Amino acid sequence: MSLSASLPDLVAALPTGMVVTDADILAGYRQDRAQDPAAGTPAALVRPTTTAEVQTTLRWCAAHAVPLVTRGAGTSLSGGSTAVDGALVLSTERMRGLSIDSATRTATVQPGLLNAEVKAAAAEHGLWYPPDPSSFEICSIGGNVATNAGGLCCVKYGVTADYVLGLEVVLADGRAVRLGGKQIKDSAGLSLTRLFVGSEGVLGVVTEVTLRLLPPQPSACTVVGIFPSVSAASAAVLAVTEQIRPAMLEFMDAVSLNAVEDLLHMGLPRDAAALLIGQSDASGAAGQAEVALMQQVFESHGATEVFATDDPAEGEAFAAARRAAIPAVEKLGSLLLEDVGVPLPALPALIEGVAAISDTQRVTIAVVAHAGDGNTHPLIVFDPADADQTQRAQLAFGQVMDLAIALDGTITGEHGVGRLKKGWLPDQVGADVMQMTAAIKAALDPDGLLNPGVIL
Amino acid sequence: MSLSASLPDLVAALPTGMVVTDADILAGYRQDRAQDPAAGTPAALVRPTTTAEVQTTLRWCAAHAVPLVTRGAGTSLSGGSTAVDGALVLSTERMRGLSIDSATRTATVQPGLLNAEVKAAAAEHGLWYPPDPSSFEICSIGGNVATNAGGLCCVKYGVTADYVLGLEVVLADGRAVRLGGKQIKDSAGLSLTRLFVGSEGVLGVVTEVTLRLLPPQPSACTVVGIFPSVSAASAAVLAVTEQIRPAMLEFMDAVSLNAVEDLLHMGLPRDAAALLIGQSDASGAAGQAEVALMQQVFESHGATEVFATDDPAEGEAFAAARRAAIPAVEKLGSLLLEDVGVPLPALPALIEGVAAISDTQRVTIAVVAHAGDGNTHPLIVFDPADADQTQRAQLAFGQVMDLAIALDGTITGEHGVGRLKKGWLPDQVGADVMQMTAAIKAALDPDGLLNPGVIL
The missing domain is CATH 3.30.43.10 (Uridine Diphospho-n-acetylenolpyruvylglucosamine Reductase, domain 2)
Structure with a gap:
């Protein structure tokens, strides 16, 4: 060759x-x-x-x-x-340049920097980079841009795309282009910056990112609810999101709770069917009202225990428990990781449907979710040495995506299609959108050399 | 033919x-x-x-x-x-369908509906559609999508693109496709929804828009500062935006103030060099702190008068004065309308440079600005019956865009390139980005039939 x-x-x-x-x-x-x-x-x-x-x-x-x-x-x-x-x-692991511009409130970074490093550098200047994938301590900002990564605070503060003001991209033929810049608003020409965010490396290689930063997040109050059923918890999610825009609203089911408790030994309720972690960072009376509303909604939806704290360390402990779900559930076996999202009213149907798939295929599926924006992570556990179970896990993997599509949702809210989900993308978006996607790919990478097998 | x-x-x-x-x-x-x-x-x-x-x-x-x-x-x-x-x-004026879905907090609308009609329909359901172009009472939501329109609240709440969850688009060959949907997060495939927002009708015809709605905006406090020089006012803008994220931060110069006063007779200060209108909608102590900070910054930057109010009607009167600038300045003559934006630290240089261009070309240029995000509207006034003045106005039109480009800014923050600014787009984005733009246009509209002469 x-x-x-x-x-x-x-x-x-x-x-x-x-x-x-x-x-x-x-x-x-x-x-x-x-x-x-x-x-x-x-x-x-x-x-x-x-x-x-x-x-x-x-x-x-x-x-x-x-x-x-x-x-x-x-x-x-x-x-x-x-x-x-x-x-x-x-x-891109060695592309680690970073500069913070306090005057424009932007960070200009090379793609190999970790999300946590960008957050830390912004914080040194009294600024905040909001997107916070659960893997923020180990994932790169370039990967965040490639997948339009989300996280826990995104229910209020938006996803990576909402913070990318500019990009430098190397195209398939080696040309380097600059898209966007430090200006906050820009309607000049096609929104190529926004097209490249979430394009998973199939249109070019991102070599520099200009990110919008915010003033520091106000300190948040945390409300934790322990629920006797997943349906009670998901109904409570809807009741909260119909009324307020929380700064966080996360869901953990019994399997993920127990797996995290096995890992962290922090006293999580092992007999709970589901846990919700809500946060409000609104200040003063507005914040108190949001906390009171979440407490009241959790209680009225049957929570057996509701716990509120304005101690940031206590709140962070629960968020950390939620973020530990994937590594914790990985201790139970190999995983097929879902990232399905639905319009919020379909969240209970999605969570119940996943449970039904778990029953039918006789595989453990742990569910954690960025519940406030309808984005869930069913984690399908299997033993790769068990061929039959592996096959059932793979069937379940597809059935969960089929379910999300049937509920007018998406096969991926924040992880991207990658190579593992591309078989389901046409079912979600349709043949015409696949053809548009292929046409744009061909326009920018006519020889199809960039990240082959991803998306298309 | x-x-x-x-x-x-x-x-x-x-x-x-x-x-x-x-x-x-x-x-x-x-x-x-x-x-x-x-x-x-x-x-x-x-x-x-x-x-x-x-x-x-x-x-x-x-x-x-x-x-x-x-x-x-x-x-x-x-x-x-x-x-x-x-x-x-x-x-699209007769495409006026609308439905509000409170459960998903979305509006699904046909493109001919006016922005104000979408706002009003959302408000009937206790919800809020934030983007607020000054023309919101007369501009259509389809046009807002086509230009990625902004407005006054966008400094805190973002532009149209931040609210478009889904689109239905008819392509050049007549196929109708659906992009995105009611799910809040979606990383499935290329971000075609985001590509179409701001594409000014050159990639397809938007026939339906699914918009994200928010809970109602909290009531805002307004701080108005009267400044003896435009440089003092623009320095104050930077001092505010370095410290907080106001809900509005608008600028009017003497020409626009006097033109609006001629139109509205509301007692605006005719002898001021510049006016700033700031708003905070943070609640409780946080809101009080933001108002106090704006007052203090305005005073320390030489404002001759600073006026704060928590009366929404008073605050709205100032916002309405700002929104009236274009129709008011139109009374002075024909206009060439600029929409240049720069990274915030370059705002004083942009405003001073525009004044120099006004002097050199001997044409009146009124300046209003969404100052908090660096997006300005120099309005070049000329008499079309005066050929020499018309020519000088046209020279000034280009020079203002040249200046914005030299300051690493954009020729358009929210109005789009249209037909009038396309000559300057290559200077801003470069030949390679123009080639990428043409390639994507050709991929989706190979015969070049859609809105010819716009952007390309």
């Missing part, structure tokens, strides 16, 4: 050691957190530090028709950064 | 009277509020009421290679809905 013959050209064009072909190192870049056993083996790995090095890499890929998989921190839960046989993997 | 020969096919395919060729009626659909004297004369006008009728129209256009100009309420300030000779004008 052309790659091995021409790889020396790329090695020579980049700084010494930037191109890696060591099989042991490459093995660590095959899979992402989706742990797809079908992951391919890349031909080489490039770890650039500059936009110019990314351009050199993409020009070489274009010249030699070598596919490229862009990888951030490798935390994709949908196989978005799973390697493809013979591809070049471009890891 | 093919149009006149085949027009009877379209007439026959649509309900009686839906296709209009009466010259007197067509004359009213040549121009929009940009009043471009170079507007063309359309061959016919179609006023559909349903998506199916829009599809019929676009299929006919595709079959006969007839260009189509989509028009909402005709309030474009950049010539986005100016007619083209021989084109079909599709007016």
Whole structure:
């Protein structure tokens, strides 16, 4: 193949050691957190530090028709950064530049920085970068942009797309373009910045991101409700969101509660059917009213215990418990990770339908959810050594997405389609939208080299 | 030409009277509020009421290679809905369907509804649609989507794109597609919903919009500052926005103040160099702190008078004065309307640069601004009967955009490029982005029939 013959050209064009072909190192870049056993083996790995090095890499890929998989921190839960046989993997892990501009309240960062590092740098300037995926301590900002990542505070503060003011992107042919900038409002030309957010590496490689920052989040009060049934909890979610816009409204079911308690030993209620964690960061009387409303709604929907605190550390302990769900449930077995979302009134039907699928397929499905915006994470647990159970888990994986589509929802609220969900995307969006997607992909990446197998 | 020969096919395919060729009626659909004297004369006008009728129209256009100009309420300030000779004008004015879904907190509307009608319908359900262009009482929601319209509250609450959850769009070949939906978060596939917002009718015809609604806006306190110089006022804007996120922060200069006072006789300070109107809708102590901060900043930046009120009617009177600026300044002569935006620290340089251009070209330029997000509206006044002055006004029009580009800003923050600003778009975004734009346009509208002459 052309790659091995021409790889020396790329090695020579980049700084010494930037191109890696060591099989042991490459093995660590095959899979992402989706742990797809079908992951391919890349031909080489490039770890650039500059936009110019990314351009050199993409020009070489274009010249030699070598596919490229862009990888951030490798935390994709949908196989978005799973390697493809013979591809070049471009890891952004060494692109770690950052500058904060207090005057424009923006952060301009390279994609390899972790979300938590951006948050910390903003905080040093008395500013706040809101999007907070549960994996914020280990996921990269480039991956957040690629998937339009969400998180816990997004029910009030929006998702990654709401904070991306500008991008630098290297296109399939190696050209680098700037989209948007530090200006807050911009209606000049097509919204290419917004098109690239969530495009999962199939349209270009993001090499710099300009993020809008906010003043610090006001301190939040937390309301926790313990429910005797998942339906009572999901009905309470609707009753809250119809009346206020909480700063957080998270759901955990019994399986996830017990898995987290096994991991963290923090005294979570093991016999609860569901837990809701609400937060209000409104100030003064408005905040008190939101807290009182959540308490009252939880109680009137049958919560057996309702607990409110204005201690940030106590509130954070519950949020941390929620964020620990995926690593905790991973202790129970291998996971197929769902990210289905529905319009809020369909949330109870989604959660009940997932339980029915769990029963039918005889697989454990833990459910956690960013309940306030209808985005749920059913986590399907299976033993890969048990072929029959694995098959039932895979059936359940598709049935959960089918259910979300039937409820006018989405197969992915914040993780992206990746490689694992693309089979369901046409069912959600339809053939015409798939054709539009392919046409735009072909317009920007005519040889189809960028992240092949993702979305399309 | 093919149009006149085949027009009877379209007439026959649509309900009686839906296709209009009466010259007197067509004359009213040549121009929009940009009043471009170079507007063309359309061959016919179609006023559909349903998506199916829009599809019929676009299929006919595709079959006969007839260009189509989509028009909402005709309030474009950049010539986005100016007619083209021989084109079909599709007016959405009769597409006025609306439904509010309180459970999902969404409005699903046809594009011809006015922004104010959407706001009013939401309010009837105790909900709020935030985006508030100054023209909100006369502009259509379809036009708002086409331009990614902003407004006064956008400094805190974001622009139209932040509220569009879903679209129905008829493509150039007549296919109707649904993008997004009522789910709040959606990372499934390319962000086509976001691509279509702000695409100014060049990628398709929006036939339905699903908008996110919020709980009602809390009542706001208003702080007004009267400044002896525009530089003092713009410095105060920066000092406010570095510390808080106000719910409104508007700027008016002396020309616009006097023009509005001539129109409204409300006692505005005729001898002020500039006026700032700030609002806080934070509740309780947080709101009091924001009001106190704006008062203190205005005073410390040399305001000769600072006035604060928690009376919503008084606050609205100042906002209404600001919104009246364009119609008021129109009384002084014909206008070339700018919409330039810059990163906030460059706001003083932009406002001072516009004054210098006004001096050099010897034309009056009134300046109003959504100052809190760096988006300004220099209004260039000229007498079209004075050829020399007209030429100088046109030079000033370009120089203001050149200045914004030099300050790393944008030629349009919320009005769109339309036909009047497209000459400056390449200078802002560069040749590569123009090529990407053309490639995406060609992918979705290969015959280039949709809103020709806009953006590209």
